Amino acid sequence: MGNIENDLMLSRHQKPWLSLLSVILLAIGGLLVGQSIGMGIVAYAYDLGLEEILSGITGLSEDFKIPIYIIQGFSALFAFILAPLFYLYVMEKKGVSILSPLSIKSAMPLLLAVLIAIVFIPVSFKVMEWNTQLSLGEWATEQEENLEEVTRLLTNMDGFGQFLLAMLVIAIVPAVGEELLFRGLIQNKLQAWTLNAHVAIWLTAIMFSAMHLQFYGFIPRMLLGALFGYLYFWSGNLILPIVAHFVNNGFQLIMLYIYQSRLTELNIDEVEQVPWPVFITTSLIALALIYYFRRHFNERHPASHKWQRVFSTDKTHQAEIVKAVLDDNHLDPVIINKKDSAYDRFGDIEVHVIHENVMRARQIIDNEINFE
Numbered sequence: 001m002g003n004i005e006n007d008l009m010l011s012r013h014q015k016p017w018l019s020l021l022s023v024i025l026l027a028i029g030g031l032l033v034g035q036s037i038g039m040g041i042v043a044y045a046y047d048l049g050l051e052e053i054l055s056g057i058t059g060l061s062e063d064f065k066i067p068i069y070i071i072q073g074f075s076a077l078f079a080f081i082l083a084p085l086f087y088l089y090v091m092e093k094k095g096v097s098i099l100s101p102l103s104i105k106s107a108m109p110l111l112l113a114v115l116i117a118i119v120f121i122p123v124s125f126k127v128m129e130w131n132t133q134l135s136l137g138e139w140a141t142e143q144e145e146n147l148e149e150v151t152r153l154l155t156n157m158d159g160f161g162q163f164l165l166a167m168l169v170i171a172i173v174p175a176v177g178e179e180l181l182f183r184g185l186i187q188n189k190l191q192a193w194t195l196n197a198h199v200a201i202w203l204t205a206i207m208f209s210a211m212h213l214q215f216y217g218f219i220p221r222m223l224l225g226a227l228f229g230y231l232y233f234w235s236g237n238l239i240l241p242i243v244a245h246f247v248n249n250g251f252q253l254i255m256l257y258i259y260q261s262r263l264t265e266l267n268i269d270e271v272e273q274v275p276w277p278v279f280i281t282t283s284l285i286a287l288a289l290i291y292y293f294r295r296h297f298n299e300r301h302p303a304s305h306k307w308q309r310v311f312s313t314d315k316t317h318q319a320e321i322v323k324a325v326l327d328d329n330h331l332d333p334v335i336i337n338k339k340d341s342a343y344d345r346f347g348d349i350e351v352h353v354i355h356e357n358v359m360r361a362r363q364i365i366d367n368e369i370n371f372e
Helices: 016-046 050-059 062-091 108-130 138-154 160-194 196-212 215-235 239-259 278-298 300-306 315-327 355-368
Strands: 307-313 333-336 349-354
Touching: 016 050, 016 062, 016 108, 016 278, 016 300, 050 062, 062 138, 062 160, 108 215, 108 239, 108 278, 138 215, 138 300, 160 196, 160 215, 160 239, 196 215, 215 278, 215 349, 315 333, 315 349, 315 355, 349 355
Parallel strands: none
Antiparallel strands: 307 349, 333 349
């Protein structure tokens, strides 16, 4: 019996756009459930009513900081982690490991991801300078100011305990959850729908940035999302964009905490202008690191990165049919016969295409070929 290699990117019983819609709706539902649970915990722990909680959230007082941490933490947990995991395990019936088909065999990719994330921070700050020059409407400006106040409240850490809480809510949960949702699910679904990895990466980056509702940071956050998307696409492992995302958020939190502890005079939150020499230097270093990152995976996984199996069978004629159909679509497939030559009964016959053609090949096999 022929079979397509098990992957998340194509649901056998759903069109990619319908799977994408399911993921988004589940995330929205998770957000609402998480907010409700967070507010319920705050109501119980602080003996507050709904009106008092809503007033505390909008008032943004220091006394209400911990409840806001709780509500935001549970919202992110349910929307970005539990909802995607529910989709994976219940609706797709697949484990989270399916999102990382290629393994990390050395510390070099992790080190590169960390360095890229750190070097990209001043680049983001410079792009944000340009972004803030855009004129926004009254509603957008008011929304931006409100979100800035929330960020300022949550990053004003009074002691090591609040630093750890901020690290959990602002760095760890978003890094794991947002990458699981956006790169792991949404980017894969968009790639299956559009059959173009670059379109999927940039559309996901736009959605990722828009979700934060911070207009002055829209362009730099979109670039950051695209960076995470390419780290994932080139490496085939979700751990690397998670690490880069965590470093991006966590490094800035650490710098703020060090400043607030009066261990340095540099307040990263008040950096209004990045000097051009710093921007140019860090941009060139970032590009060099990104180039080396991509080259590392091209050399480290030459076979798995350039050629991937899209079909396997124990019947020769099925493999020939798949190859012929893919040939007609100019995908240049190759057949690898792993059957035992002496007995012709052990092993499979596999059809492979280059990495860039995997999504299109699987789409064609899934929708256009029927052996019955």
